[in-house]
Amino acid sequence: MNELKITLKESEIPRQWYNLLADLKNPPLPPLGPDGSPISPDMLKAIFPMNLIEQEVSTQRWIDIPEEILEILYRWRPTPLKRAIYLEKHLKTPARIYYKDESCSPPGSHKPNTAVAQAWYNKQFGIKRLTTETGAGQWGCSLAFACSLIGLECKIYMVRISFDQKPLRKIMMRIWGGTCVASPSSETAFGRQILQEMPDTPGSLGIAISEAIEEAIHDTSGQTRYSLGSVLNHVMLHQTIIGLEAQKQLALIHEKNPDIIIGCAGGGSNFAGLAFPFLCDKINGAHITIIPAEPTACPTLTRGPFSYDFGDMAKQTPLLAMFTLGHRFVPPPIHAGGLRYHGMAPLVSHAVKEGLLEPRAYDQIKCYEAALLWAKTEGYVCAPETSHAIACVIEEAEKAREEGKRKTILFNYSGHGLMDLLGYDKFLSHQLSDYHLPETELQQSLEAIKNFPKVR
Amino acid sequence: MNELKITLKESEIPRQWYNLLADLKNPPLPPLGPDGSPISPDMLKAIFPMNLIEQEVSTQRWIDIPEEILEILYRWRPTPLKRAIYLEKHLKTPARIYYKDESCSPPGSHKPNTAVAQAWYNKQFGIKRLTTETGAGQWGCSLAFACSLIGLECKIYMVRISFDQKPLRKIMMRIWGGTCVASPSSETAFGRQILQEMPDTPGSLGIAISEAIEEAIHDTSGQTRYSLGSVLNHVMLHQTIIGLEAQKQLALIHEKNPDIIIGCAGGGSNFAGLAFPFLCDKINGAHITIIPAEPTACPTLTRGPFSYDFGDMAKQTPLLAMFTLGHRFVPPPIHAGGLRYHGMAPLVSHAVKEGLLEPRAYDQIKCYEAALLWAKTEGYVCAPETSHAIACVIEEAEKAREEGKRKTILFNYSGHGLMDLLGYDKFLSHQLSDYHLPETELQQSLEAIKNFPKVR
Numbered sequence: 001m002n003e004l005k006i007t008l009k010e011s012e013i014p015r016q017w018y019n020l021l022a023d024l025k026n027p028p029l030p031p032l033g034p035d036g037s038p039i040s041p042d043m044l045k046a047i048f049p050m051n052l053i054e055q056e057v058s059t060q061r062w063i064d065i066p067e068e069i070l071e072i073l074y075r076w077r078p079t080p081l082k083r084a085i086y087l088e089k090h091l092k093t094p095a096r097i098y099y100k101d102e103s104c105s106p107p108g109s110h111k112p113n114t115a116v117a118q119a120w121y122n123k124q125f126g127i128k129r130l131t132t133e134t135g136a137g138q139w140g141c142s143l144a145f146a147c148s149l150i151g152l153e154c155k156i157y158m159v160r161i162s163f164d165q166k167p168l169r170k171i172m173m174r175i176w177g178g179t180c181v182a183s184p185s186s187e188t189a190f191g192r193q194i195l196q197e198m199p200d201t202p203g204s205l206g207i208a209i210s211e212a213i214e215e216a217i218h219d220t221s222g223q224t225r226y227s228l229g230s231v232l233n234h235v236m237l238h239q240t241i242i243g244l245e246a247q248k249q250l251a252l253i254h255e256k257n258p259d260i261i262i263g264c265a266g267g268g269s270n271f272a273g274l275a276f277p278f279l280c281d282k283i284n285g286a287h288i289t290i291i292p293a294e295p296t297a298c299p300t301l302t303r304g305p306f307s308y309d310f311g312d313m314a315k316q317t318p319l320l321a322m323f324t325l326g327h328r329f330v331p332p333p334i335h336a337g338g339l340r341y342h343g344m345a346p347l348v349s350h351a352v353k354e355g356l357l358e359p360r361a362y363d364q365i366k367c368y369e370a371a372l373l374w375a376k377t378e379g380y381v382c383a384p385e386t387s388h389a390i391a392c393v394i395e396e397a398e399k400a401r402e403e404g405k406r407k408t409i410l411f412n413y414s415g416h417g418l419m420d421l422l423g424y425d426k427f428l429s430h431q432l433s434d435y436h437l438p439e440t441e442l443q444q445s446l447e448a449i450k451n452f453p454k455v456r
Numbered sequence: 457m458n459e460l461k462i463t464l465k466e467s468e469i470p471r472q473w474y475n476l477l478a479d480l481k482n483p484p485l486p487p488l489g490p491d492g493s494p495i496s497p498d499m500l501k502a503i504f505p506m507n508l509i510e511q512e513v514s515t516q517r518w519i520d521i522p523e524e525i526l527e528i529l530y531r532w533r534p535t536p537l538k539r540a541i542y543l544e545k546h547l548k549t550p551a552r553i554y555y556k557d558e559s560c561s562p563p564g565s566h567k568p569n570t571a572v573a574q575a576w577y578n579k580q581f582g583i584k585r586l587t588t589e590t591g592a593g594q595w596g597c598s599l600a601f602a603c604s605l606i607g608l609e610c611k612i613y614m615v616r617i618s619f620d621q622k623p624l625r626k627i628m629m630r631i632w633g634g635t636c637v638a639s640p641s642s643e644t645a646f647g648r649q650i651l652q653e654m655p656d657t658p659g660s661l662g663i664a665i666s667e668a669i670e671e672a673i674h675d676t677s678g679q680t681r682y683s684l685g686s687v688l689n690h691v692m693l694h695q696t697i698i699g700l701e702a703q704k705q706l707a708l709i710h711e712k713n714p715d716i717i718i719g720c721a722g723g724g725s726n727f728a729g730l731a732f733p734f735l736c737d738k739i740n741g742a743h744i745t746i747i748p749a750e751p752t753a754c755p756t757l758t759r760g761p762f763s764y765d766f767g768d769m770a771k772q773t774p775l776l777a778m779f780t781l782g783h784r785f786v787p788p789p790i791h792a793g794g795l796r797y798h799g800m801a802p803l804v805s806h807a808v809k810e811g812l813l814e815p816r817a818y819d820q821i822k823c824y825e826a827a828l829l830w831a832k833t834e835g836y837v838c839a840p841e842t843s844h845a846i847a848c849v850i851e852e853a854e855k856a857r858e859e860g861k862r863k864t865i866l867f868n869y870s871g872h873g874l875m876d877l878l879g880y881d882k883f884l885s886h887q888l889s890d891y892h893l894p895e896t897e898l899q900q901s902l903e904a905i906k907n908f909p910k911v912r
Binding site: 074108149172381418445 | 459461463465466467530531532542560562564602605623624627628630631632633815828831832833834835837874875877878880881884909
């Protein structure tokens with residue numbers, strides 16, 4: 001029989017990250033400062049350590065992964081490449097479906113790949129403390145985990161409604177020594193201001209980002225920095241270890257290069273992590289269909305314009321050139337919290353604009369149906385975010401059956417769903433509905449960016 | 457460097473289970489019926505299918521694992537053998553610590569090893585439906601999972617207080633198509649009787665077992681049977697795949713045989729699964745210390761007498777020869793729900809009586825301290841049950857350091873703790889306490905069995 005789990009030895013782990021910036025035919029548009037001109041690295045140094053800022057702007061194709069980072073990653077990496085043969089059989093498809101199992105990390109997703117790297121570079125730079133925000137808690141857990149292993153303090157501003165309603169991830173952060181407070185909090189000037197204006201607010205990622213950045217900037221000792229779990233170039237870079245491992249694993253079993261690559265996309269990091277190393281092949285002529293799968297409720301790539309916009313609601317970040325629904329867009333409360341972001345990583349956005357990617361959007365209910373089929377065939381309970389990738393995989397596997405083609409499909413199993421079972425319960429109780437963003441609402445949200453620098 | 461994750465290919469999976477009964481110098485005492493004489497297999501046939509009853513009494517050393525069972529287990533088996541090098545370094549121990557990672561199964565523990573086998577044998581026997589009980593929900597999830605893959609209906613009686621307080625595992629059972637009801641329920645005569653007598657009862661495993669057995673026995677179609685997740689010989693048998701894989705994996709890396717083997721012990725199945733294949737070596741002269749680790753709050757092996765006793769509070773099972781705290785013993789509500797059982801598998805009990813095992817008991821708080829050290833070194837969050845094994849591992853690794861001996865320690869990482877974070881939260885908030893069973897209370901509990909057939 002063919003093996004279903006393709007593992008690499010630790011000694012076979014990729015020792016460099018892949019930087020897509022080196023291979024793009026047209027360079028992406030630069031981030032802009034408040035005056036509308038490109039920002040300099042210096043303007044970010046109160047927020048990020050200089051070694052990560054250098055990575056953010058680097059155009060070097062291969063960047064060495066420090067040995068000490070690898071030694072932390074070995075706890076769960078290389079992750080297995082698995083074949084979803086039980087789903088294949090159920091679908092009666094001639095396609096072969098492979099997936100990278102990123103759910104096997106201690107926090108349960110791909111997020112620690114960059115959390116560990118960011119914590120390590122901050123520590124190297126002499127930083128003692130990281131601040132961040134978290135929505136559902138997946139990123140907050142990963143950064144707390146990384147800081148615990150590397151020896152940094154970690155402070156997490158968690159959106160209040162999640163803080164109150166999702167105690168589990170809060171407990172995980174605590175186990176790894178992270179300090180988690182509900183945002184808005186009384187610990188920052190911005191938080192206090194919001195609490196005064198809107199004492200009953202459920203909070204938002206925008207507010208939480210503002211508080212985390214404020215705390216980092218205002219630490220007069222200079223030993224605190226801010227950390228972001230997606231969107232930025234250096235985050236995408238750290239995640240490429242996923243795709244690089246997958247390439248080695250496919251080669252090990254003499255499998256042809258994938259015809260189709262799929263990942264769910266919120267800020268873009270798990271998608272980019274798997275796809276970018278293969279995107280390099282595509283730029284050089286390989287025939288690959290590469291699909292970021294997003295929710296119809298937050299259709300950044302499929303319905304948003306490509307424009308300059310802020311990364312956060314409080315307008316603290318530089319202006320980024322990206323697909324966006326407008327920084328004031330508040331996605332409806334679908335269960336895939338990790339996909340509820342108004343923008344998309346500039347690198348992913350650029351690749352879409354260049355015609356290298358073929359984004360698709362999926363309804364929440366279709367995604368839960370896919371997740372349930374996954375649980376009843378492959379056996380595992382996937383994250384609500386990951387279910388978007390699986391919905392797309394099923395669609396493509398059925399198409400391959402209809403076409404009678406033996407395609408190779410590869411996707412990123414970005415996380416498990418064990419901390420997100422409530423959504424499954426609501427789905428099984430028929431309490432979920434789909435949400436299609438009305439065009440008028442989208443246009444209203446885009447009003448906020450109509451005077452921003454235009455891009456084509 | 458040495459690899460930290462030792463994997464086997466699916467083609468290298470053990471193809472037979474190991475039956476300890478074949479190698480015991482003195483045979484264990486037989487189960488007794490209501491009249492005090494040994495029961496015949498026929499007396500169990502309303503509860504279990506005959507093919508599993510045959511396994512229960514078999515003395516054949518090796519029993520073939522049907523290919524169709526292996527094809528289900530391949531979803532997660534062979535499980536990795538991992539080296540806990542980060543914990544070793546932290547403890548500065550010369551010992552090498554290895555563990556079998558049974559947490560990587562879809563339900564998150566070792567339980568599906570027997571759930572899949574039991575569901576398959578029932579299906580072969582023409583059974584359409586399984587009933588069972590569950591406390592915290594780990595076993596109920598595993599049986600629902602197995603029934604989903606094999607195509608059986610699954611009905612789970614869940615202790616009411618867990619049903620109300622632990623919604624997560626209930627949702628998992630639902631995802632895999634299991635029907636979970638709170639026990640006592642109005643669906644059985646015994647449940648209705650209890651509800652009338654004690655309408656506010658939180659329920660107990662004893663009540664839930666009674667309801668599940670009643671439903672199986674009273675199905676006049678003959679197509680329903682009952683399934684038990686621990687204690688019985690055939691359950692231990694199915695779990696031996698853990699130890700058999702570990703033996704192959706240690707041989708692969710040319711590691712010497714373990715000096716010390718550790719597993720937590722509630723009903724005995726994860727402990728036996730790892731230990732029994734090595735126990736065979738010990739019977740044949742190998743020097744191995746084999747330690748079942750149990751809670752001081754439920755000290756079956758370390759303080760209970762070896763006696764005949766019922767497996768359940770409602771006295772529906774045969775009398776089993778085992779270490780027991782008395783079938784009326786209600787363990788305090790410690791967080792390691794899977795270790796809250798008054799008895800111990802007869803095979804494990806027999807091995808203790810023969811001097812082959814060296815049981816130890818650990819306090820709850822010491823176990824959470826061990827779990828926290830594990831999370832901060834190895835990175836993963838372990839089940840509260842598994843923390844008892846880890847507490848013992850740390851003790852032995854520190855002893856090896858003091859003795860300056862390069863010992864090899866192997867333990868069973870029986871499950872992850874992602875569904876049991878509340879206990880961690882209470883521990884971190886200093887809300888937990890230890891419970892040492894007062895001798896008077898133990899003696900009072902043992903009153904219930906004082907007239908049962910004596911054993912030496």
